[in-house]
Amino acid sequence: MPLLEVHDLRTVFHTEAGTVRAVDGVSFSVEPGRILGIVGESGCGKSVSALSVMRLVPDPPGRIAGGRIIWKDRDLLQLPPRQMPSIRGREISMIFQDPMTSLNPVFTVWRHLREVLWKRFGLKGEAARKRAFQALGEVGIPDPESRLAAYPHELSGGMKQRIMIALALLCEPDLLIADEPTTALDVTIQKQILFLMRELQKRTGMAIVLITHNLGVVAETCDDVVVMYAGKVAEEATVHSLFRRPTHPYTKGLLESLPHKGLTREKPLPMIEGTVPSLVDPPTGCRFAPRCFRAEERCTREEPELLTKTVGRKAACHFPLGEDEP
Amino acid sequence: MSTSAPASDLLLESRDLTKHYPVRGGFFSRQAAVVRAVDGLSFEVRRGETIALVGESGCGKSTLGRVLVRLEDPTSGLLRFGGVNTTALSRREIFALRRKIQMIFQDPYSSLNPRMTIGEIVREPLEIHRMGRRSEQEQRVEGLLAEVGLSGEMMSRYPHEFSGGQRQRIGIARALALDPELIVADEPLSALDVSVQAQVINLLVRLQREHNLTYVLISHDLMVVEYLSDRVAIMYLGKIVETGTREDVFERTAHPYTRALIASSPVPDPAQRGEARPIEGEIPSPINPPAGCAFHPRCPFAIDECRMAVPPLEPVGKKSSPEHFAACIRKHEI
Numbered sequence: 001m002p003l004l005e006v007h008d009l010r011t012v013f014h015t016e017a018g019t020v021r022a023v024d025g026v027s028f029s030v031e032p033g034r035i036l037g038i039v040g041e042s043g044c045g046k047s048v049s050a051l052s053v054m055r056l057v058p059d060p061p062g063r064i065a066g067g068r069i070i071w072k073d074r075d076l077l078q079l080p081p082r083q084m085p086s087i088r089g090r091e092i093s094m095i096f097q098d099p100m101t102s103l104n105p106v107f108t109v110w111r112h113l114r115e116v117l118w119k120r121f122g123l124k125g126e127a128a129r130k131r132a133f134q135a136l137g138e139v140g141i142p143d144p145e146s147r148l149a150a151y152p153h154e155l156s157g158g159m160k161q162r163i164m165i166a167l168a169l170l171c172e173p174d175l176l177i178a179d180e181p182t183t184a185l186d187v188t189i190q191k192q193i194l195f196l197m198r199e200l201q202k203r204t205g206m207a208i209v210l211i212t213h214n215l216g217v218v219a220e221t222c223d224d225v226v227v228m229y230a231g232k233v234a235e236e237a238t239v240h241s242l243f244r245r246p247t248h249p250y251t252k253g254l255l256e257s258l259p260h261k262g263l264t265r266e267k268p269l270p271m272i273e274g275t276v277p278s279l280v281d282p283p284t285g286c287r288f289a290p291r292c293f294r295a296e297e298r299c300t301r302e303e304p305e306l307l308t309k310t311v312g313r314k315a316a317c318h319f320p321l322g323e324d325e326p
Numbered sequence: 327m328s329t330s331a332p333a334s335d336l337l338l339e340s341r342d343l344t345k346h347y348p349v350r351g352g353f354f355s356r357q358a359a360v361v362r363a364v365d366g367l368s369f370e371v372r373r374g375e376t377i378a379l380v381g382e383s384g385c386g387k388s389t390l391g392r393v394l395v396r397l398e399d400p401t402s403g404l405l406r407f408g409g410v411n412t413t414a415l416s417r418r419e420i421f422a423l424r425r426k427i428q429m430i431f432q433d434p435y436s437s438l439n440p441r442m443t444i445g446e447i448v449r450e451p452l453e454i455h456r457m458g459r460r461s462e463q464e465q466r467v468e469g470l471l472a473e474v475g476l477s478g479e480m481m482s483r484y485p486h487e488f489s490g491g492q493r494q495r496i497g498i499a500r501a502l503a504l505d506p507e508l509i510v511a512d513e514p515l516s517a518l519d520v521s522v523q524a525q526v527i528n529l530l531v532r533l534q535r536e537h538n539l540t541y542v543l544i545s546h547d548l549m550v551v552e553y554l555s556d557r558v559a560i561m562y563l564g565k566i567v568e569t570g571t572r573e574d575v576f577e578r579t580a581h582p583y584t585r586a587l588i589a590s591s592p593v594p595d596p597a598q599r600g601e602a603r604p605i606e607g608e609i610p611s612p613i614n615p616p617a618g619c620a621f622h623p624r625c626p627f628a629i630d631e632c633r634m635a636v637p638p639l640e641p642v643g644k645k646s647s648p649e650h651f652a653a654c655i656r657k658h659e660i
Contacts, residue, residue: 041519041520041521041522042490156608156609159608186382186546186609187546187548187591188382188587188590188605189382189608190590190592191589191590191592191605192604192606194592195604213520214592215520215594216549216592217592218594219592219595219596220592220596220599239596240596240597243594243595243596244597253521257523258524258549259524259527259549259553260593260595261549261552261593263552263553264552264572265531265553265554268528268531269524269553271524271525272524273525275489275491275492276489276521291521
């Protein structure tokens with residue numbers, strides 16, 4: 001049974017230019033103990049989907065306009081807002097691209113941890129300090145003593161992200177949502193953080209939703225993948241089948257457009273022409289149709305549903321790529 | 327480094343180039359320390375090639391780019407462009423030099439003036455350098471926009487009306503306006519979405535061919551670097567630790583840091599997922615770099631000697647090209 005099920009989620013933002021349908025009928029589920037990657041380009045709705053699950057969409061201008069978010073037999077969208085804190089940070093934790101948005105610049109690391117340890121566990125004094133040491137050790141922070149006394153600005157980007165992970169895991173959540181957690185980091189540090197997340201996942205058995213624009217990060221970290229495009233899910237599959245045999249032309253286009261080992265500029269990169277459509281006035285039919293090399297008349301008229309193609313994979317495409325194709 | 331290209335091929339040459347920034351603090355803001363952002367770099371750029379400067383934050387690659395286009399003065403060292411020492415030029419001569427060296431920036435959002443139309447932005451270099459009459463300039467702008475794949479009717483529109491990829495095209499058109507010889511591109515792709523990245527990469531390759539451009543590409547993305555460059559220089563804390571042809575650096579990697587970078591860069595193929603432990607430690611502060619080889623605290627191959635002296639950049643030899651250099655005393659053992 002899935003841990004989290006999102007059904008037909010719709011989140012809109014009211015702007016001067018009109019209503020932006022940032023998330024427009026998105027469904028996905030997270031299985032216990034697995035790492036789900038949600039991948040897509042800017043504006044595809046991947047972050048807004050995550051914020052919607054946490055009920056953290058800024059309102060106004062945003063509003064969750066419909067759908068269901070089933071978490072442990074409850075629909076989070078039906079929950080009174082005052083009950084969300086019992087879930088948020090306890091059962092579902094979230095970390096962000098920029099740890100500074102979540103760390104208070106005038107508090108030391110110790111004060112951040114102390115607050116959670118006291119409020120959530122009633123720990124104080126030596127017991128709290130011991131638990132804080134342990135938490136920092138678990139996320140691979142050397143010399144926890146001096147780190148506890150540090151202010152956020154005294155820490156490197158990688159260290160701040162480790163502190164955020166330590167804070168997020170204090171309450172032993174069943175699900176960790178990580179929104180572009182390594183995008184601001186250098187590659188050697190990114191590798192460390194992704195490795196840490198995989199290790200922690202194995203050790204604690206929690207599930208992770210990893211939101212990223214980087215297909216390499218998905219390939220190295222995730223078990224399952226949801227590909228989003230223009231507010232909708234384009235394709236869903238296990239990581240191996242998605243990279244080996246993409247069925248949605250958008251996924252295939254994305255994978256092919258990446259420079260990869262052995263390829264040089266003698267050969268032009270295959271590219272997806274055009275740009276992402278406006279979500280105020282999206283194209284009718286399939287939103288990818290104007291850029292799609294396989295599009296036919298039906299694609300511009302009729303919106304494709306996200307249908308199960310084979311076991312474990314779904315695609316929203318009238319003419320998905322099959323096994324017989326290159 | 328003494329790779330010897332024929333003088334006519336040599337476009338840019340740097341010798342022991344340094345750029346230090348003072349760090350002020352304490353009483354009366356006295357100079358408290360110095361950041362050695364670029365610390366004694368020697369390298370050459372040849373006409374028509376793409377050389378990539380690669381490294382992580384604090385390695386000095388962006389500072390170096392800014393010194394190359396003379397947005398910043400070097401602290402010491404020599405920088406020759408087309409045989410002329412640019413460190414000894416007057417302001418007027420630097421102004422003239424800018425016609426030949428242009429820059430493309432990372433962030434297409436902050437590098438275009440939001441109050442100027444696209445036409446004005448691309449025409450501005452022509453106006454500053456008094457190239458032709460107004461009508462000729464406008465014709466040239468239309469031609470430039472067409473070259474980067476934008477239609478002439480966009481000239482009267484403002485930057486906010488464009489997507490990131492389109493803005494980067496506008497920045498490229500502006501860089502081309504004066505018909506430069508050298509373009510320094512500082513992370514030109516990292517702010518772009520994946521599907522747009524390939525478009526801009528292909529555009530850069532086409533323009534290089536058509537205009538016989540020389541590129542200095544500053545990037546942290548090894549996949550992009552391997553695709554685009556002829557030669558590569560890997561930097562760590564203000565120094566070049568390895569340099570050579572693309573094949574030297576990627577196929578015959580000699581420096582442990584280059585190895586770590588390659589092993590860390592995510593590969594979009596789950597079948598190649600390795601469970602190898604990532605390299606440990608953080609990038610040290612350039613204010614107080616470790617003694618000896620700056621990479622030794624993180625290096626799995628480090629021995630006592632690595633802490634003693636800064637290893638010189640020396641030929642790798644063996645199966646490498648004569649241009650392959652690495653600054654590691656154990657380069658032949660690993």
